[in-house]
Amino acid sequence: xxxxxxxxxxxxxxxxxxxxxxxxxxxxxxxxxxxxxxxxxxxxxxxxxxxxxxxxxxxxxxxxxxxxxxxxxxxxxxxxxxxxxxxxxxxxxxxxxxxxxxxxxxxxxxxxxxxxxxxxxxxxxxxxxxxxxxxxxxxxxxxxxxxxxxxxxxxxxxxxxxxxxxxxxxxxxxxxxxxxxxxxxxxxxxxxxxxxxx
Numbered sequence: 001x002x003x004x005x006x007x008x009x010x011x012x013x014x015x016x017x018x019x020x021x022x023x024x025x026x027x028x029x030x031x032x033x034x035x036x037x038x039x040x041x042x043x044x045x046x047x048x049x050x051x052x053x054x055x056x057x058x059x060x061x062x063x064x065x066x067x068x069x070x071x072x073x074x075x076x077x078x079x080x081x082x083x084x085x086x087x088x089x090x091x092x093x094x095x096x097x098x099x100x101x102x103x104x105x106x107x108x109x110x111x112x113x114x115x116x117x118x119x120x121x122x123x124x125x126x127x128x129x130x131x132x133x134x135x136x137x138x139x140x141x142x143x144x145x146x147x148x149x150x151x152x153x154x155x156x157x158x159x160x161x162x163x164x165x166x167x168x169x170x171x172x173x174x175x176x177x178x179x180x181x182x183x184x185x186x187x188x189x190x191x192x193x194x195x196x197x198x
Contacts, residue, residue: 086185
């Protein structure tokens with residue numbers, strides 16, 4: 001792994017834990033084992049590093065989502081879309097936390113360069129929904145609304161484990177209230193498909 005990649009990986013953890021405003025380049029540099037000027041050698045400023053971190057994750061997500069284009073049947077494609085997004089969050093917990101912070105903060109720090117990947121991901125969902133509508137299996141849906149349902153459910157579930165554990169402790173008489181994200185992903189995929197069917 002190159003020094004630049006190492007800086008991005010370490011910064012990813014710090015941005016996810018502290019957010020853009022509170023993350024410290026001094027701490028990132030110390031953890032990487034370089035000086036702060038060494039970070040500036042690779043990145044113009046803190047925002048450029050944040051952009052590199054976020055854009056690398058959004059690009060990786062987009063690349064992963066491309067496999068959904070291979071699924072022919074709209075219901076299966078929509079399930080694959082939700083499951084692929086959810087599994088990416090499982091594999092990239094720092095991304096889930098960073099995305100949650102951005103959503104909660106009105107996405108004010110998401111660089112414009114990252115929105116291209118987001119647009120392509122939304123275009124994929126739009127294509128799936130339109131194909132389903134044309135084939136008579138889905139009703140007319142707003143892709144952005146469906147995307148927000150998927151993203152907010154999975155991101156919030158991924159980032160609220162401690163809260164959910166605390167709540168569940170007070171509900172000992174209710175069974176199966178807190179299940180793993182991998183199970184939520186499949187459940188949500190089925191519910192989204194059911195919700196958009198004619």
